Amino acid sequence: xxxxxxxxxxxxxxxxxxxxxxxxxxxxxxxxxxxxxxxxxxxxxxxxxxxxxxxxxxxxxxxxxxxxxxxxxxxxxxxxxxxxxxxxxxxxxxxxxxxxxxxxxxxxxxxxxxxxxxxxxxxxxxxxxxxxxxxxxxxxxxxxxxxxxxxxxxxxxxxxxxxxxxxxxxxxxxxxxxxxxxxxxxxxxxxxxxxxxxxxxxxxxxxxxxxxxxxxxxxxxxxxxxxxxxxxxxxxxxxxxxxxxxxxxxxxxxxxxxxxxxxxxxxxxxxxxxxxxxxxxxxxxxxxxxxxxxxxxxxxxxxxxxxxxxxxxxxxxxxxxxxxxxxxxxxxxxxxx
Numbered sequence: 001x002x003x004x005x006x007x008x009x010x011x012x013x014x015x016x017x018x019x020x021x022x023x024x025x026x027x028x029x030x031x032x033x034x035x036x037x038x039x040x041x042x043x044x045x046x047x048x049x050x051x052x053x054x055x056x057x058x059x060x061x062x063x064x065x066x067x068x069x070x071x072x073x074x075x076x077x078x079x080x081x082x083x084x085x086x087x088x089x090x091x092x093x094x095x096x097x098x099x100x101x102x103x104x105x106x107x108x109x110x111x112x113x114x115x116x117x118x119x120x121x122x123x124x125x126x127x128x129x130x131x132x133x134x135x136x137x138x139x140x141x142x143x144x145x146x147x148x149x150x151x152x153x154x155x156x157x158x159x160x161x162x163x164x165x166x167x168x169x170x171x172x173x174x175x176x177x178x179x180x181x182x183x184x185x186x187x188x189x190x191x192x193x194x195x196x197x198x199x200x201x202x203x204x205x206x207x208x209x210x211x212x213x214x215x216x217x218x219x220x221x222x223x224x225x226x227x228x229x230x231x232x233x234x235x236x237x238x239x240x241x242x243x244x245x246x247x248x249x250x251x252x253x254x255x256x257x258x259x260x261x262x263x264x265x266x267x268x269x270x271x272x273x274x275x276x277x278x279x280x281x282x283x284x285x286x287x288x289x290x291x292x293x294x295x296x297x298x299x300x301x302x303x304x305x306x307x308x309x310x311x312x313x314x315x316x317x318x319x320x321x322x323x324x325x326x327x328x329x330x331x332x333x334x335x336x337x
Contacts, residue, residue, distance in 0.1 A: 008034040012066055013075055017096065022080040022088025029059055038062070165227040168203070170234040171212050175200045178245075180217070180237040186229050191334050193231045198223070199241045204251040213251045215243040224251055267300035268318040275314040305330060 011032050015023065029035045039059045067089070071077055076095040080088045103111070167183065174181045181200055186193035200214040209226055216223040271279060273292045280286060283296040295318070298304075305326035308315055317324040 004034065008032065009066055009069060009073075013070055013091065016070075016075070016077060016089060016091035017093060019090050022078070022082065022090045024082075024086050024088050025060070025063055028063070028089070035059060035062075165210060165230070167227050167230040167234045168210060170236070171200055171227070172203055174234070174236060175202060175212070175214075178241055180239060180241065181234050182237055183234045184231045185225055186231055191336075193229075196223075196225070197237070198225070199243060201245050202249045202251060206252050211251055213249045215241070217242065222249075265300045265320070266297050267304065267320060267323050269296050269298060269308070270294070270316040270318060271296055271311075272314040276311050279308075279311070279315070309334070 011034065012028065015028060015031055023031070029039065030041045039056075067077060074096075075091055077089055077091050078095075080090065082088055171181065173179075178199075180197065182195060182197050184193040185196045197217040198212070198214045199217065200212050202214075203210060203212050205211075209228060211224050211226050213222065213224045215221075266284060269279070270289065270293050273288070273294055279296060279298060283298050285297045287295050289295045300320070300323060305323055308317060308323075308327050309330045317327050
């Protein structure tokens with residue numbers, strides 16, 4: 001938003017909030033400096049002296065846009081018809097005052113953590129401003145770089161939710177506004193990305209990675225996409241969603257099943273020393289076998305083959321034979337392109 005427009009909207013909002021009676025367009029035009037500078041004081045319109053008002057139509061259009069912008073920002077503007085038939089406007093303070101806000105320790109911590117998601121995003125300023133307003137209202141939120149701990153001793157650990165992917169912000173806005181999107185996506189088993197047309201529902205972070213769930217228009221089914229595999233820009237599309245948005249979207253459960261989290265058995269793999277820390281974190285046992293390799297026993301479930309492929313030459317599946325064959329098939333598919 002241009003500085004001039006922001007200042008004009010602020011002055012209009014202050015006029016509407018500061019008046020005890022409805023103000024007409026004539027009064028607002030002659031009271032707000034930006035309107036006077038752009039269109040003149042409008043004496044002909046204000047005092048009915050019969051002179052032509054060349055800026056009247058342009059002022060009316062700007063005023064209606066400004067009024068709509070303020071309403072979109074949340075200001076409640078009332079339209080009142082006077083005894084003489086003139087239309088007046090005002091914003092009552094009691095209608096534009098937030099109710100008392102009370103947060104418990106968990107809610108305050110969650111708000112502070114949510115604001116940190118935007119540290120590298122375009123809405124970082126808005127998130128910071130919202131926290132400052134809550135602090136001014138007496139909310140016990142964390143200061144910059146700290147976490148609210150409800151009186152507990154400060155910890156050296158600070159929870160963070162990274163949001164470094166360029167696709168995070170456009171997808172978040174598309175989820176909020178219910179807008180379809182198009183992006184190029186590279187599957188773990190494919191050498192090249194392919195275009196996806198998606199109606200995004202929700203974003204969720206799991207184990208340091210962001211995922212978006214939504215309706216894949218081409219496959220006519222629900223799908224979950226990992227943001228780090230989206231290449232290029234996320235492009236918005238016109239139109240509405242074609243599929244209903246479910247009340248509950250199981251993003252985490254879906255990703256867990258892909259990653260073998262819903263284990264039905266165990267698998268034995270060989271992993272290069274110093275690599276594959278996510279696998280090591282889930283390992284049931286680890287032992288060194290020499291030559292720079294370790295042998296791990298890990299939970300085995302649906303989708304483990306797709307996860308193991310991501311580690312490329314640093315992992316070798318020993319057993320079961322079915323898992324080994326699935327990983328080899330996926331690697332061959334990637335090699336063929």
